[in-house]
Amino acid sequence: MLELKNLDSGYDFLQVLWEVSFTVEQGEFVALIGPNGAGKSTTLRTIAGLIKPKGGDILFNGESIKAKAPHLISRMGISYVSEALNLFTDMSVQENLLLGAYAVKEKETQLKTLDYVFELFPRLQERKDQLAGTMSGGERKMLAIARGMMSNPTLMLVDEPSLGLQPNLTYAVFEALLKLRKQGVTILLVEQNVNATLDITDRAYILEQGKIVMSGPSHEMKANDHVRNAYLGI
Amino acid sequence: MAKETSTAPTTTVNFITWVKDNLPVVIVTIFSIILFIMIGFKGGAPQLLNVVVTGCMWALLATGLALVFGVMNIPHFAHGESFMVGAYIAYFTFTPLNKIFLSTGSKFLIYLGPFLAIIAAGLAGSVLGIIIEKLVFAPLRHRTKEGWIMNAFLLTVGLSFVLTNGTTLVMGPNFRGIPRYFDVPSVEIMGAFIAVDRIVAAIISLVTIGLLWFFLRRTKLGRAIRAVSQDETGAQLVGINLDFIQTFTFSLATGMAAISGASLLFMFQAYPTVGVTPLYFAWYVVMLVGLGNVAGAIVGGFLVALLQSGTQLFIGLSWQSVVPTAIMVLVLILAPSGIFGSEVKGVQEQ
Numbered sequence: 001m002l003e004l005k006n007l008d009s010g011y012d013f014l015q016v017l018w019e020v021s022f023t024v025e026q027g028e029f030v031a032l033i034g035p036n037g038a039g040k041s042t043t044l045r046t047i048a049g050l051i052k053p054k055g056g057d058i059l060f061n062g063e064s065i066k067a068k069a070p071h072l073i074s075r076m077g078i079s080y081v082s083e084a085l086n087l088f089t090d091m092s093v094q095e096n097l098l099l100g101a102y103a104v105k106e107k108e109t110q111l112k113t114l115d116y117v118f119e120l121f122p123r124l125q126e127r128k129d130q131l132a133g134t135m136s137g138g139e140r141k142m143l144a145i146a147r148g149m150m151s152n153p154t155l156m157l158v159d160e161p162s163l164g165l166q167p168n169l170t171y172a173v174f175e176a177l178l179k180l181r182k183q184g185v186t187i188l189l190v191e192q193n194v195n196a197t198l199d200i201t202d203r204a205y206i207l208e209q210g211k212i213v214m215s216g217p218s219h220e221m222k223a224n225d226h227v228r229n230a231y232l233g234i
Numbered sequence: 235m236a237k238e239t240s241t242a243p244t245t246t247v248n249f250i251t252w253v254k255d256n257l258p259v260v261i262v263t264i265f266s267i268i269l270f271i272m273i274g275f276k277g278g279a280p281q282l283l284n285v286v287v288t289g290c291m292w293a294l295l296a297t298g299l300a301l302v303f304g305v306m307n308i309p310h311f312a313h314g315e316s317f318m319v320g321a322y323i324a325y326f327t328f329t330p331l332n333k334i335f336l337s338t339g340s341k342f343l344i345y346l347g348p349f350l351a352i353i354a355a356g357l358a359g360s361v362l363g364i365i366i367e368k369l370v371f372a373p374l375r376h377r378t379k380e381g382w383i384m385n386a387f388l389l390t391v392g393l394s395f396v397l398t399n400g401t402t403l404v405m406g407p408n409f410r411g412i413p414r415y416f417d418v419p420s421v422e423i424m425g426a427f428i429a430v431d432r433i434v435a436a437i438i439s440l441v442t443i444g445l446l447w448f449f450l451r452r453t454k455l456g457r458a459i460r461a462v463s464q465d466e467t468g469a470q471l472v473g474i475n476l477d478f479i480q481t482f483t484f485s486l487a488t489g490m491a492a493i494s495g496a497s498l499l500f501m502f503q504a505y506p507t508v509g510v511t512p513l514y515f516a517w518y519v520v521m522l523v524g525l526g527n528v529a530g531a532i533v534g535g536f537l538v539a540l541l542q543s544g545t546q547l548f549i550g551l552s553w554q555s556v557v558p559t560a561i562m563v564l565v566l567i568l569a570p571s572g573i574f575g576s577e578v579k580g581v582q583e584q
Contacts (some may be wrong), residue, residue, distance in 0.1 A: 068474075085468075151472065
C-alpha cells in the first residue's frame with residue numbers, strides 16, 4: 001500500500017534520512033521506532049508532503065506521491081496526526097472535527113463519521129462546544145486523532161500519540177488505534193513507548209541515524225538483543 | 235436560600251477576575267461610552283451619526299487588512315491602492331451609466347446606477363486581487379517562507395508605488411469626482427440632516443461586514459479560511475488547498491477595499507493618491523486592536539472614528555490625526571499586541 005524507495009529527506013542543508021526503504025501492506029499495523037533525532041517524524045512529514053524529499057520515491061497504492069501538495073496527499077486517503085497536533089485552537093471541538101472532513105463532500109458521510117468518532121471518544125462529545133485551545137493535553141491528542149479519522153483515511157500516520165500523556169490515557173489512545181485497525185485502517189505508528197508499541201503492532205522497523213537498521217515482526221523484535229538493550233532497558 | 239447566598243460572592247469574585255483578565259478591553263469600553271455620551275452632548279445627533287458613518291468605513295477597510303494579515307501574514311501597505319482602484323472604477327462606471335439612465339428618465343434606473351457602479355468596483359477589485367496575488371505573492375511564497383513578513387511588507391510598499399505612479403501615468407494627477415450619487419435632498423434623522431449618500435455608504439459597509447462575518451462563521455469555505463489563519467500546517471493536513479485559500483482571501487480583501495473606495499467616491503473623489511489617508515486610518519485600527527483580529531477590527535473602526543470625532547469637537551479640527559496617533563503609540567507601549575491581543579500563529583512561529 002505504502003512503499004518508500006531509497007528516500008532521502010531533510011531540512012534545507014541538513015539531510016536527515018539516508019536511503020530509507022520500507023513497505024506497509026494493506027490492513028497492517030506497523031511501528032517505526034528509534035531514538036530521538038533518528039528521523040521518525042521527518043519520515044512521516046515527508047510522506048504527508050510537508051517536506052519535499054531530496055531523492056528516492058514514495059508510492060501510495062502504486063502511485064508516486066513525492067511531488068504532490070500536502071492537501072492532495074490528504075485527499076488521497078493518507079491522514080497524518082502530527083506530534084505538534086496542529087489543531088485549530090480558536091475553534092470548537094466540533095468545528096475542528098468537521099474541518100477534518102473538509103474533503104468529504106457528502107454531508108451524511110460527515111455526520112456518520114462524526115457519530116462514530118464521538119462513540120470512540122465520548123469525552124469529545126461532552127466537550128464538543130469547547131474551544132480546542134482550552135482543552136487538556138490528553139483531550140487535545142484525542143481530538144487530533146479523531147480529526148485525522150474524520151476524512152475516512154485508508155492509511156493513518158500517527159506521530160507520538162503517547163507523548164506527555166498519563167498511562168491510562170495512553171492506553172485509551174492505543175485502544176482507539178486498535179479499534180481503528182479493526183475497521184481496516186492501515187496504521188503507521190511512531191512511538192517512544194517501545195514496549196507497549198511492540199505489543200500491539202504486527203511489524204516494526206527500527207530507524208537509527210536516518211537509516212533503517214532492523215525490521216521484522218513485532219514479537220520477534222521484542223526478543224532481539226539489540227532492541228532489548230537499547231529500547232526496552234532489559 | 236442558602237444556595238443563593240453562597241453563589242452571590244462567587245459571581246462577584248468571578249466578575250472581578252474577569253475584569254482583571256480583560257483590563258484593556260474594560261478600560262476601552264468605559265472610555266468609549268463616556269466619549270460617545272460627551273460627543274452626544276456637545277455635538278448632538280449630527281456628530282453621533284458622523285461617528286457611525288466614519289466607523290463603518292474604517293471597519294470595512296480594517297477588516298480587509300486584518301484578514302490579509304491573519305491568513306497570509308502580509309502587512310498590506312497597498313490596501314489604499316485597492317481603495318483607489320475602486321474609486322476610479324466607480325467613477326468610470328457611474329458617469330456614463332448615469333447619463334444613459336438620466337436620458338431614460340426612469341427613477342428606478344437612476345437609483346440603480348450607484349449600486350451597479352459599486353458592485354462593478356467590487357468585482358474589479360476582486361479580479362485585481364487575484365492578479366496581484368498570483369503575480370506577486372504566490373511566486374515569493376513558493377520560493378521561500380524565510381523572512382516572509384519583511385519581504386511581503388516591502389513588496390506591498392513597492393506595489394503601492396507602482397500602482398500609484400502607474401495610475402498617475404495613465405489617468406493624470408487630476409481629481410475625478412462626482413458631487414453626489416443620489417440627487418435627492420438630505421434626510422432628517424434625530425433632528426440632524428444627513429446626506430443620503432453617507433447613509434447608503436454606511437449601510438453598504440455594514441452589509442458587507444455582516445456578509446463577511448456570516449461567510450467566515452457559517453460556510454465551509456469561511457471555516458477553511460479561519461483554519462488557515464489558525465494553523466497553516468493543520469489546514470493542509472485536513473485537505474485544504476492553501477494556495478486557493480490565500481488567493482481567495484487576498485481577492486476578498488481587495489474587493490472589500492474597492493467597495494469602500496467606490497461607495498465613498500462622493501467624499502474622497504478619485505485621484506492617484508486617494509488611498510493614503512484611508513490606508514493609514516485602517517492601519518491605526520488594526521494596530522489598536524491587534525493584527526489579524528477580524529472581529530476586533532470592526533470594533534476598532536468605530537473606536538478610531540470616535541476618537542477622531544472627539545478630537546474634532548473638543549480639541550480642534552487640525553488635531554484630528556494627531557490625537558488618534560498619539561493614543562495608538564500609547565496603546566503600543568502599554569499593550570504591544572493590541573487591545574484585544576490577537577494571536578496570529580504564523581507570526582509567533584517565525
